[in-house]
Amino acid sequence: LAKTTQPISMDSYEGQEVNITCSHNNIATNDYITWYQQFPSQGPRFIIQGYKTKVTNEVASLFIPADRKSSTLSLPRVSLSDTAVYYCLVGSNNDMRFGAGTRLTVKP
Amino acid sequence: SQTIHQWPATLVQPVGSPLSLECTVEGTSNPNLYWYRQAAGRGLQLLFYSVGIGQISSEVPQNLSASRPQDRQFILSSKKLLLSDSGFYLCAWATGQGPLEQYFGPGTRLTVT
Numbered sequence: 684l685a686k687t688t689q690p691i692s693m694d695s696y697e698g699q700e701v702n703i704t705c706s707h708n709n710i711a712t713n714d715y716i717t718w719y720q721q722f723p724s725q726g727p728r729f730i731i732q733g734y735k736t737k738v739t740n741e742v743a744s745l746f747i748p749a750d751r752k753s754s755t756l757s758l759p760r761v762s763l764s765d766t767a768v769y770y771c772l773v774g775s776n777n778d779m780r781f782g783a784g785t786r787l788t789v790k791p
Numbered sequence: 792s793q794t795i796h797q798w799p800a801t802l803v804q805p806v807g808s809p810l811s812l813e814c815t816v817e818g819t820s821n822p823n824l825y826w827y828r829q830a831a832g833r834g835l836q837l838l839f840y841s842v843g844i845g846q847i848s849s850e851v852p853q854n855l856s857a858s859r860p861q862d863r864q865f866i867l868s869s870k871k872l873l874l875s876d877s878g879f880y881l882c883a884w885a886t887g888q889g890p891l892e893q894y895f896g897p898g899t900r901l902t903v904t
Contacts, residue, residue, distance in 0.1 A: 770834070
């Protein structure tokens with residue numbers, strides 16, 4: 684299983700773009716990269732998933748360099764409601780493990 | 792659309808008592824099902840997953856067990872709870888095709904006293 688490393692916490696202000704980077708040096712060929720968001724006392728919510736290059740949806744963008752040893756979740760113009768824990772997962776099928784995540788705090 | 796239910800929402804149980812948490816999924820067939828536990832302020836720990844009826848894979852040896860008696864029903868059990876079993880228990884489902892996007896239920900907050 685590919686182990687992931689994320690910053691423990693990050694602070695930002697409303698309206699700013701936030702980039703959270705995840706390192707996964709031993710990612711396997713068939714592994715995908717998936718990001719989840721979790722609010723207190725709720726289950727995680729799927730945000731975005733990718734394999735290589737760039738993926739964008741209505742919520743976020745995911746940037747994956749050619750070597751796939753890291754990935755960056757980009758949240759455009761965050762608001763107070765984006766304060767949450769963000770998890771980076773790497774794996775395939777049922778081999779996916781949640782790490783400690785990054786606690787993002789958005790300030791007014 | 793698909794929905795996932797968990798009950799109860801909260802539970803307070805004494806040490807040594809049994810446990811049964813239930814999870815059901817609607818609107819999909821043959822989902823992969825998962826049980827996670829989250830201790831306060833920590834990440835999620837995968838406990839069990841199932842790819843079909845009667846098929847259970849255990850990730851962490853402990854005093855918990857899981858069963859899948861029906862396609863869309865997943866049950867987490869214990870014969871005797873420990874204090875360390877306290878936590879937030881989450882059930883999730885995913886389709887079995889390709890890379891998995893997991894969808895989580897509302898969770899059960901278990902406090903063992």
